[in-house]
Structures are given as structure tokens and as C-alpha cells.
Amino acid sequence: MVSSPLSSRKGIHADARGNREIERINLMAVRDERAHAHLREGVRQAAGLVAEDERKRPVHLLHGLVERHGARQHEREKPAQRILRAVLIEGIEVAEEDERSVSVRVGAGVVWDDFVAYCVEHGWYGAENLSLIPGEVGASAVQNIGAYGVEVKDLITTVETVNIQGRERVYSVEECGYAYRNSIFKRPENKSVFVTHVCFRLSKEEHYMLDYGTIRQELEKYPALTLPVVRKIIIDIREAKLPDPKVMGNAGSFFMNPIVPREKLEALQQEYPGIPYYELPEGRVKIPAGWMIDQCGWKGKALGPAAVHDKQALVLVNCGGAKGSDIIALSDAVRASVREKFGIDIHPEVNFV
Secondary structure (H helix, E strand, O other): OOEOOHHHOOOOOEOOOOOEOHHHHEOOOOOOOOEEEEEEOOHHHHHHHHHHHHOOOOEEEEOOOOOOEEOOOOOOOOOOOEEEEEEOOOOEEEEEEOOOEEEEEEEOOOEHHHHHHHHHHOOOEOOHHHOOOOOEHHHHHHHOOEEOOEEHHHOEEEEEEEEOOOOEEEEEHHHHOOEOOEOHHHOHHHOOEEEEEEEEEEEOOOOOOOOOOOHHHHHOOOOOOOHHHHHHHHHHHHHHHOOOOOOOEEEEEOEOOOEEEHHHHHHHHOOOOOOOOEEEOOOEEEOOHHHHHHHOOOOOOEEOOEEEOOOOOOEEEEOOOOOHHHHHHHHHHHHHHHHHHHOOOOOEOOEEO
């Protein structure tokens, strides 16, 4: 399933034991009656509860209802009760500050876009291009979120964690193993590790990342370049092409943009001379997965109750009543089409549980 941003807490029903209706807390709005979600604010309390739960039935940790997930279990499989646990640690505090930069320690449960708004309000540069990305701060460190030429790894200094045995550890950004939409926290051996806090370093000196997408084009509509203006432009661009999860179930970008050798690009250019790409170091390029999906004719096309969004082919949506298997079937069909047409494997950005 795909967990929702905590900004959607309003309207989530809870019983006396803290169970949440799963459909309300996953971005794809997929129902799973086999799972129960428990939200805990105390780090050690949650760690102890998870350790106890694992002796009874499978547990999946959410880093502050942070990660985006896809339901992997098919109806033909034997139902199994599962527990989802999340640590909802709030708080934003300045750890260090000088004339040029500020270091901020943020709880894993803080809604990511709320943190970006906080940075902009305080005149701190660096996070504005990541505006309106769903999820929480803890997930940003797990997923290495990125948009419009910025990745969160470039802002992170340390990630604080605790495992289900209660052992705490602070990872430097170098130890986090960051790569494109990846980190060591996504590895199977770290499934019992909670992210509790993330520390960021932001600049107080004016600088922007504008050479990506249509940002400069949109800037022409404004009389001056300011931090709030850049945030507004990013929000407007995202809202124009991405559906609101509260209206139509979706997890934002469902697939990662594939990174391939330049030789592969040059071969494709023989048949597709207008293929878009982004230069990367070491003779590699990134090709937009959405463009390839569109070329395969999937944009706006449905497969049962799941569909490819009609404005952004990188986004899969729940048209109403879709099960996890419906989302997976569509994902697999799209991936097969891209593989057949371009000889490139595209991989989901969401995490399956």
C-alpha cells in the first residue's frame, strides 16, 4: 500500500487501540483489511511495541508514515494479518546558525511540505524546489526525494535512527549510501530501523536552481525573483500536472527515471531523434520514464480500476475501488511495454509491502 502524508491526518478514523483505516492512510487509497496501522509518538515506546508485534505477525515500519508504498499481496494469496507502525515525531529546532547557513533538526513526523514552507518563511535557501512533495521528513531521508534539479541528500547532514531493540545511531550523510531515490534505509537488513530525526543545512545566502523544467519560463510572469516566488512556481507546476491524492488516489511519480549508458541513448536517437535526456557524470544519461510511457500509448489509459494519469504518464491513479493487485497489474503492463519498445527496464519508485 502507499502511505499518505500526515497532512491528511484529519478524517482518519481510529478505534480505542489506535488502529487506522488503511484506505485513509495510503496515497493510492487501496484498502487492505489484512493490515492494521498504529501510530506512536514515542521512539522507545514504538520500538518496544514493534519488537513485541514481530513475534506475533509481520510488521512494517513507516518512517513517520513517510514512505510511499504499493500493496504487493494478490487476492489469490492466503490473507495474513500485518501491522504497520509509524513513529510520529514532531518539532523543528535550530541546532547551529551563522551568517551564511543554518543547521536544523527536524522530527521524522513533520510533514515535508510544511518544513519547506517553514524554510521559505525564514529565508533559508535550498529546499524550495522540493515543494509539495507528499510525505514526511523521515521519508525524505529514506527515499532521497528529489525534484527540479535538487535532491534532499544535498541538504542532509545527519540522520538519527533507533532500531526495534532501542539502539540509537546517528548516520552521517556519507554513511547513508545515497543514490537516485535510494539509501541504505531501504535495504532489507535495515527494515527494523526507524528514522527519528533528520538534520539539514540550509543556506542564508540567496541562490536558486532554476534551469530545470519550465521554471525560468514561469518566472517571466513575476516582477522579481524571490524565495516565495520560486516556491509558488514549483507548487503551480506540480498542481497543474499531478493529481491531488485527496481527490484521486495516487503516489505521485510511480516510476523512477532510468539511468543508462550514453551508448544506449545514441542507439535510441537513431529511431527517436527527439528523445529527451539529462546529462549525468561518468558517461551516463537519465531518460524521462514518463516520456517513454507516453510513447507507448499509456497516457490516460486504464486497466480495470487503475489508470495512467492523463496529464502525467509517470503517475498511476486509483480511479475508484482499485486493489493492490490492480495497481501491480497496471505497473507490470506499463513496464513490459517500455521494455519491449525501448529495451529499458523502468522500476517503481514506491516501496511494496
